[in-house]
Amino acid sequence: MLTNIIVILVILFFARSIYRDFIANDNNPLANQAEASIVEGKFTPKSLAKYNGKDHPKIFISVKNRVFDVSQGAAFYGPGGPYENFAGRDASRGLALNSFDPVVLTPLDQPIDDLSNLSKLELESLEQWDEHFENRYKVVGTLHENGTVSEEVKGL
Ligand code: HEM
Structure with missing residues (x-):
């Protein structure tokens, strides 16, 4: 038995x-x-903004013009999290400068930050964060300047 x-x-x-x-x-x-339903999305800063864990349950952030689905890291980026300012935004400059201060975020009506005035050290810091995101999260699309290439991610 x-x-x-x-x-x-x-x-x-x-x-x-x-x-x-x-x-x-x-x-x-x-x-x-x-997976197929969330690859190849083309975002503009404005279309990305709604993926902030509030207006939409998914949380996306952009790093060097690649958009990552960081929903798994909602404790970091979700409402009330330490890095919630990055949710739905291009976090590149903040990551390069090691700052989550809202002033480092490019306003939504401004052109995408070309990061051209960053120092070598800052670019290296950004590079390391980029690798961190690549290892941890899925890429769901890319960030583009204007609406002509904008296409919402299917199935979200
Ligand atoms: C007060 C100083 C800080 C403390 C004590 C702190 C603490 C932490 C801790 C414990 C983690 C989790 C690490 C892990 O589990 O992999 C983390 C992750 C992270 N921190 Fe900080 N941090 C600080 C400042 C900052 C600043 C200024 C930034 C601005 C760029 C930042 C951005 C991040 C990001 C992006 C992550 C990764 C989250 C993820 O993997 O999605 N941190 N931090």
């Missing part, structure tokens, strides 16, 4: 591992479908 229970528990354990592998697997069509 006890042996039977142990055998069943072992089978359940392996079944769970296999299921988890399947969910994590790149070949999983369900995962790919979800």
Whole structure:
């Protein structure tokens, strides 16, 4: 009797591992479908702004003109989080200067920050943050100057 229970528990354990592998697997069509629906979005600073965890449940931020889905980091970027100012915004200059002060954010009606006046050290800092985001979050699109290329991310 006890042996039977142990055998069943072992089978359940392996079944769970296999299921988890399947969910994590790149070949999983369900995962790919979800991913496919959020790649290649083209944002403008204004269309990005709504992905701030308030106006929309997803949180996106832009770093060096790539848009990352940082919703998993809602504790950082969500309402009341320490870096909430970055939510829905181009965070590049803030990351370069190591500042989450709202004054480092480019106003939404201004051209995208070309970061041309950053020092070598600041650019290096930005580069490291860029790698951090790349390793941790998914890219869901790119940031563009005007609406002609703007296209909302499908399925969000
Ligand atoms: C008062 C000084 C600060 C403290 C104590 C602090 C603390 C932390 C801690 C504990 C983490 C989590 C690290 C991890 O789990 O990987 C973190 C992440 C982070 N911090 Fe700070 N921080 C400070 C200042 C700043 C400033 C000034 C910025 C402005 C750029 C900043 C931007 C970030 C970002 C972007 C993350 C990454 C969050 C993510 O992975 O999505 N921090 N910070």
